Amino acid sequence: MTPGSDPSPATRLMDSRQPVILAVEHLSVAVDSPDGPLGLIDDVSFDIRQGETLGLVGESGSGKTVTSLAVIGLLPRNVRTVGGAVRVGDTDLVGMPERAMRRVRGRDIAMVFQEPLSSLNPAFTIGNQIAEMVRAHEPVSRRGARARAVEMLDLAGIPQPQKRFHDYPHTFSGGMRQRAMIAMALTCHPKLLIADEPTTALDVTIQAQILELLRSLQREFGTAMLFVTHDLGVVADICDRVCVMYAGQVVEQSNVETLFAQPCHPYTDGLLRSVPQGASSTSRLATIPGVVPPADQMPAGCRFAPRCDFAVAACSAAAPQLESSASGGLARCCRQHELHLRGAQ
Amino acid sequence: MTGLLVRRLASMVPLLFVVSIVVFLLVHIVPGDPARTLAGGEFATPERVQLVRHQLGLDQPIMAQYGHWLGNALHLDFGKSLTTNRSVLTELAERLPVTAGLVAGAVLFAVLVALPAGIAAAVRQRRWLDKVIIAGVSLGMSVPTFWLALILVSVFAVQLKLLPAIGFVHFTDSPVEWARHLLLPWISISVVMAASLTRQLRASLCDALEDDYIRTARSKGLAPAKVVGKHALKNAAMPAITVLGLQIGYLFGGAVIVEQIFSIPGVGSLLIQAVINKDVPVLQGGVIVLALLVLAINFAVDVVYGYVNPKVRVA
Amino acid sequence: MTAISLTRSHRVRAVRLRRIARQFCSHRLALVALIFLVGLALVAVLADVLAPFDPRHQDYDVLNKGPSVHHWLGTDSLGRDMLSRLIHGARVSLLSSVGAIALTLVIAVPLAIWSGYAGGLVDMVVMRITDALQVIPPLVLALAIVGVLGPSVRNIVIALSIIFAPSFIRLVRGEVLAVREATYIEASRSIGSSPFYIVRRRVLHNIASPLIVQTSVTLGFALLAEAGLSFIGLGVQPPNPSWGNMLSTSYASIFTAPAQIYIPGSAIALTVFAFNLVGDGLRDVLGVSSASISRHSL
Numbered sequence: 001m002t003p004g005s006d007p008s009p010a011t012r013l014m015d016s017r018q019p020v021i022l023a024v025e026h027l028s029v030a031v032d033s034p035d036g037p038l039g040l041i042d043d044v045s046f047d048i049r050q051g052e053t054l055g056l057v058g059e060s061g062s063g064k065t066v067t068s069l070a071v072i073g074l075l076p077r078n079v080r081t082v083g084g085a086v087r088v089g090d091t092d093l094v095g096m097p098e099r100a101m102r103r104v105r106g107r108d109i110a111m112v113f114q115e116p117l118s119s120l121n122p123a124f125t126i127g128n129q130i131a132e133m134v135r136a137h138e139p140v141s142r143r144g145a146r147a148r149a150v151e152m153l154d155l156a157g158i159p160q161p162q163k164r165f166h167d168y169p170h171t172f173s174g175g176m177r178q179r180a181m182i183a184m185a186l187t188c189h190p191k192l193l194i195a196d197e198p199t200t201a202l203d204v205t206i207q208a209q210i211l212e213l214l215r216s217l218q219r220e221f222g223t224a225m226l227f228v229t230h231d232l233g234v235v236a237d238i239c240d241r242v243c244v245m246y247a248g249q250v251v252e253q254s255n256v257e258t259l260f261a262q263p264c265h266p267y268t269d270g271l272l273r274s275v276p277q278g279a280s281s282t283s284r285l286a287t288i289p290g291v292v293p294p295a296d297q298m299p300a301g302c303r304f305a306p307r308c309d310f311a312v313a314a315c316s317a318a319a320p321q322l323e324s325s326a327s328g329g330l331a332r333c334c335r336q337h338e339l340h341l342r343g344a345q
Numbered sequence: 346m347t348g349l350l351v352r353r354l355a356s357m358v359p360l361l362f363v364v365s366i367v368v369f370l371l372v373h374i375v376p377g378d379p380a381r382t383l384a385g386g387e388f389a390t391p392e393r394v395q396l397v398r399h400q401l402g403l404d405q406p407i408m409a410q411y412g413h414w415l416g417n418a419l420h421l422d423f424g425k426s427l428t429t430n431r432s433v434l435t436e437l438a439e440r441l442p443v444t445a446g447l448v449a450g451a452v453l454f455a456v457l458v459a460l461p462a463g464i465a466a467a468v469r470q471r472r473w474l475d476k477v478i479i480a481g482v483s484l485g486m487s488v489p490t491f492w493l494a495l496i497l498v499s500v501f502a503v504q505l506k507l508l509p510a511i512g513f514v515h516f517t518d519s520p521v522e523w524a525r526h527l528l529l530p531w532i533s534i535s536v537v538m539a540a541s542l543t544r545q546l547r548a549s550l551c552d553a554l555e556d557d558y559i560r561t562a563r564s565k566g567l568a569p570a571k572v573v574g575k576h577a578l579k580n581a582a583m584p585a586i587t588v589l590g591l592q593i594g595y596l597f598g599g600a601v602i603v604e605q606i607f608s609i610p611g612v613g614s615l616l617i618q619a620v621i622n623k624d625v626p627v628l629q630g631g632v633i634v635l636a637l638l639v640l641a642i643n644f645a646v647d648v649v650y651g652y653v654n655p656k657v658r659v660a
Numbered sequence: 661m662t663a664i665s666l667t668r669s670h671r672v673r674a675v676r677l678r679r680i681a682r683q684f685c686s687h688r689l690a691l692v693a694l695i696f697l698v699g700l701a702l703v704a705v706l707a708d709v710l711a712p713f714d715p716r717h718q719d720y721d722v723l724n725k726g727p728s729v730h731h732w733l734g735t736d737s738l739g740r741d742m743l744s745r746l747i748h749g750a751r752v753s754l755l756s757s758v759g760a761i762a763l764t765l766v767i768a769v770p771l772a773i774w775s776g777y778a779g780g781l782v783d784m785v786v787m788r789i790t791d792a793l794q795v796i797p798p799l800v801l802a803l804a805i806v807g808v809l810g811p812s813v814r815n816i817v818i819a820l821s822i823i824f825a826p827s828f829i830r831l832v833r834g835e836v837l838a839v840r841e842a843t844y845i846e847a848s849r850s851i852g853s854s855p856f857y858i859v860r861r862r863v864l865h866n867i868a869s870p871l872i873v874q875t876s877v878t879l880g881f882a883l884l885a886e887a888g889l890s891f892i893g894l895g896v897q898p899p900n901p902s903w904g905n906m907l908s909t910s911y912a913s914i915f916t917a918p919a920q921i922y923i924p925g926s927a928i929a930l931t932v933f934a935f936n937l938v939g940d941g942l943r944d945v946l947g948v949s950s951a952s953i954s955r956h957s958l
Contacts, residue, residue, distance in 0.1 A: 123655065364796060503914055
């Protein structure tokens, strides 16, 4: 697992001169419960620039999916954004009326989901579902929409796109379905693509293909991407920058190379060490003992302290803030400058 | 899909066969001597009993009787009515389109009511509109069809004098009058089916709206009408269509009594007359015809279901 | 089973029953419906005592009169007291529906267990007949049966039990088939218990809940069916009252006394409504999915 395997590292260096597509500022989301609102994510901030891929990494329960849903405004019925802003261009999407949000979805921001089988409507053909996306946002004729859909299917690497236009989702293989979903999402050339664990449900060999597809389409359309995943291997493969989340908060933010070489937060360190190194079968797989605290049982101080190898009394006393880290990014740890974390080495 | 439908049709043949046996045996489940009962019971003279027995072929061994009857039935000869002496087939052929029109209209009414009601209830789940619709559904399923028919006649025909209380006009004579005479019957028969369709549609829409593809549809920026009316509805329609097929038999029950109330010359009122007059051949023929109609409607439901649910077609 | 485990299972069952009862009582609507039905049953049993008049007594001075001090619900076209007829009609309607369902259970449950367990030709024959019975519209079949047997309450009960039997047979047989395959049958057999006994016990245990719910719902429709058949004249014969034939008499006077049809009609609708509510309440409380219950309607 070597970071920086992206064939054009030059793109990354240009990042800082690209315009910011998405700016999430101090976003907080809560769920309604019988005892009042429970915080799911707390004070999450990050930017994504044009053509850039930001990884959102964490275990299940870290709040990464909630964050991605909050950005596109598809939170479930009893979950609400309670603070912060989500800026696309100059507009803040938080609190935007639903009708205006519908214009943003699909056209400016699109999303690809984890399970391509259940995320596609089994009662309609793939072509129908892609074509309706076009016609929802652009004044195109039925024939024009169909041609666009076939074109997208072709770009997504689906063989015989004209024929497969008329096929139903259940006749596609898992990898093909995900390609179709990606094609569908990018049909209207959105500025931002949110990918929520798009490869998790797929075979390893197919995973690589899908990641390659995402990269090539990103290059073609200049799309920014918010890539949500728990798999650090995938992060190394496709992400330019990374946001590590734990228990609803961002605990570290950094370039992908720096994150792997020089993690600044004990949680990131633990994640890196728990990834299998491939060849060696003699050493035991390191794990982070304990579980993510549930939303109604958040510790008062540092949320990771109960599971942290380096925790001291001060950690549980006061909640740490996000500060600049030694590697040039951000880290939420009061001991970050004392610790010399070695990550995966 | 054609393969599936052909197989469906093929499976109906043995079913019809068993139905014919059941219908045939109807006469013979009577305790005592069927010929005597049909000849008038204790008031029958021995000569009359003998006559009836011979007329119905009851003096032959039972297998022979069945074989004889079945052979005739396959030639569409159901014998002659014991009351009018006309061919049973002719009577049924005259009345079948009437009943078909009645039932078809009632189903259409039921669907036209259930669609908006089911959608409204599912979309406004747990709010007051949903509760009202659920209460309406419970009531609708409890109201006797024939009582509803009487109430409608009382209000619209007797008091308001807007619609006719009885009678029938053929579609070919005057489509408007045909519809006017069938309007109250259609409404009375359709209420129960509308209630159960609404209930089913609401339930399956609520389920469908929780599915992942709805989230995808929303993420594409589609209007809510499209999300519910296209994406959710097509999936929710499948169980509702199944319910329609299952309950069609019960719809016929209501139709039969309604035909009697409104003096509609359909198979149902013929059947009731046959029961009162103990006209066995007509009874047998009528039951078979109605069973056939039920099977035909079930087949049509299968076709529609195959259209709505693409996964079934490959099976 | 040891004595200790027997007492424990009895105690567990008692606790579970109490919990179910408590949950049902919190279902206000279902509870009200149940109380209504119990009250109705009492009325039916005590009909002779409660009815102010003889339901067949005709008083020619008060034909088709509305409610009055003497006749709380008025009189019909032959001067008979509506209230007394309603009360006696309750007896007939409840008896025929309960009788029909009871007969159905007595026939269908053992038949289904036997058919499902025995398999082979027996099962095939039973299933074919069940299928055929379900293809014929139920009321039409009842009509034909009563028509051939002759109009009477007894024959209605027989006819209804035949038309409702198929869905019960399906329900029980399905469970028998599921249980028959279960591996613990093998285990029990190895201990020495008779497999049929085990199947029967398991099946009855598993189907108890869906069977109760289905019974409650079907009771409502048995009532509707009896009323329908009586309305046409195939049930209780006049002058004896049944809600169905009361409706028919009232309809004959639709021009002179248009409100009369609401009396027997509401009685039927309310009672069926009550059966349905109880059925729904039981379904929620017993945790039965609606997929396992077949819905009838008339």
